[in-house]
Amino acid sequence: MRQTPVKLGPLALLLTVITICLAILSVLVLTTARADLRLAEKYARTVERRYALERDGQAALGRLDAALSAGETPTEFEPDGNGAWRLLLEEDGARLSIAVKADGGAWRVTEWRHDREWDANLEIEGLWPGF
Amino acid sequence: MGKKQHITAFYVEALLLIAVFIGIILTLTRVYGAGRLQSAGAERLTTAVTLAGNAAEALAGAGSEEELLALLDENDNAAAEAGAVCATYGGDLLPAAGGAYTVRVTWEPEALGAGELVKSRITVSHAGLAAPLYTLETAVYRKGAGA
Numbered sequence: 001m002r003q004t005p006v007k008l009g010p011l012a013l014l015l016t017v018i019t020i021c022l023a024i025l026s027v028l029v030l031t032t033a034r035a036d037l038r039l040a041e042k043y044a045r046t047v048e049r050r051y052a053l054e055r056d057g058q059a060a061l062g063r064l065d066a067a068l069s070a071g072e073t074p075t076e077f078e079p080d081g082n083g084a085w086r087l088l089l090e091e092d093g094a095r096l097s098i099a100v101k102a103d104g105g106a107w108r109v110t111e112w113r114h115d116r117e118w119d120a121n122l123e124i125e126g127l128w129p130g131f
Numbered sequence: 132m133g134k135k136q137h138i139t140a141f142y143v144e145a146l147l148l149i150a151v152f153i154g155i156i157l158t159l160t161r162v163y164g165a166g167r168l169q170s171a172g173a174e175r176l177t178t179a180v181t182l183a184g185n186a187a188e189a190l191a192g193a194g195s196e197e198e199l200l201a202l203l204d205e206n207d208n209a210a211a212e213a214g215a216v217c218a219t220y221g222g223d224l225l226p227a228a229g230g231a232y233t234v235r236v237t238w239e240p241e242a243l244g245a246g247e248l249v250k251s252r253i254t255v256s257h258a259g260l261a262a263p264l265y266t267l268e269t270a271v272y273r274k275g276a277g278a
Contacts, residue, residue, distance in 0.1 A: 008144050015148065019155050026162040033169035040173040044180045044265060051187055055270040059248055062272040066244025 046094070050114055053089050053096040057112070060087055060098065068102055084110060093117045178232060179255035179264035182220055186234050186253045187269045194273065196238045203236070214238055231258045246274040 060076050064085065067074040077085035077100065089096040099111035123129065186203065193199035200216045203209040205226035209218035215237045221227035232255060239250040253267040 008141070008148060012148055015152050019152065022156070022159050026159045026166070029166035030162055030169075033166040033173065036173040037169045037176070040176040040180070044176055047180050047184055048267060051184075051267050051269040054187075054191075055250070055268060058270045058272040059243070062243035062246060062248045064244075065246055065272070065274060069245040 049091050049094045053091055053094060053114065056089050056091075057087070057096050057098050060089070061100070061109070064100060064102075065107065068107055086111075175257055175260075175264055178222065178224060179257070181224060182232055182234050183253045183255050183265050183267040185224075186218070186236050187251075187267055190236060190238075190249070190251050190253075190269065191271050193271075194276070199236065199238065203234075232256070232264075233258070240276075243272070246272060247276045248272050 064074045064077055074085055077087045077098075080086045080099070083101060085100045085102060087098045087100075089098070094114065094116045097111055097113045097115070098109065100107050101110050189202040190199060193202055196211065196214075196216065200209055200211050203216055203218040203226075207228045208220065208226040208230065209216055211217075212235075215235055218234045218236075219227060219230040220232040220234065221230040222232070235254045235256075237250075237252045239252075240247045241250060248270055249272075250270045251268070253269065254263045255265045256263045
């Protein structure tokens with residue numbers, strides 16, 4: 001009986017294909033995980049900025065209260081002409097708009113809004129701009 | 132080439148192929164491991180940020196340190212410390228006594244005008260890590276308090 005010789009060529013080819021598939025999958029896993037981490041870090045920075053503005057706004061309210069209680073004019077806030085005092089705080093594009101209605105020594109917050117600057121022409125890096 | 136030499140060449144070639152394949156598999160395993168670690172880090176950070184945000188909102192709604200403790204306490208997961216409240220949570224963000232995530236909210240009142248400004252540092256840490264995962268600083272002004 002004649003023996004058929006075993007050749008490594010087809011096996012090597014199969015292993016090469018498997019290796020290429022695994023390498024592509026591993027690169028995808030790593031890039032996705034990195035993107036997740038970057039997004040989580042961005043979210044963390046956004047929340048940090050938001051509460052930094054919140055802290056500054058609350059401190060400004062305290063100073064406004066102190067000024068109004070002493071019968072003085074608040075220096076940080078500006079009158080908007082409708083009987084309210086307004087203050088705009090900004091940090092890295094994030095904004096906090098505060099409006100306070102004062103009547104003598106008493107006051108109440110009528111607006112406390114977080115938003116951020118919107119740039120409609122913002123180009124996203126690596127994204128096809130289209131025609 | 133003799134039959135013996137042919138068989139030796141075959142074995143050497145097969146061994147080389149297996150060695151190279153094992154080397155590649157080991158390298159790829161490290162890449163998968165790095166991806167898994169980064170993914171777990173992202174999950175922990177997102178959880179920590181959410182827990183810190185929730186604690187900051189509880190602080191904004193609390194009138195006193197006792198009220199803050201009452202707001203955070205659920206299933207005996209919170210306890211008062213000196214000038215702070217500590218609460219533990221599970222990975223699913225739900226209050227759990229002995230959970231993996233610990234949220235520490237400090238309560239630092241400061242007289243300001245006719246009220247007080249309560250400054251707070253919110254620190255979220257994980258049981259398996261020495262360094263805190265996330266720190267948030269916020270404040271709330273309480274009109275008429277402490278006057």
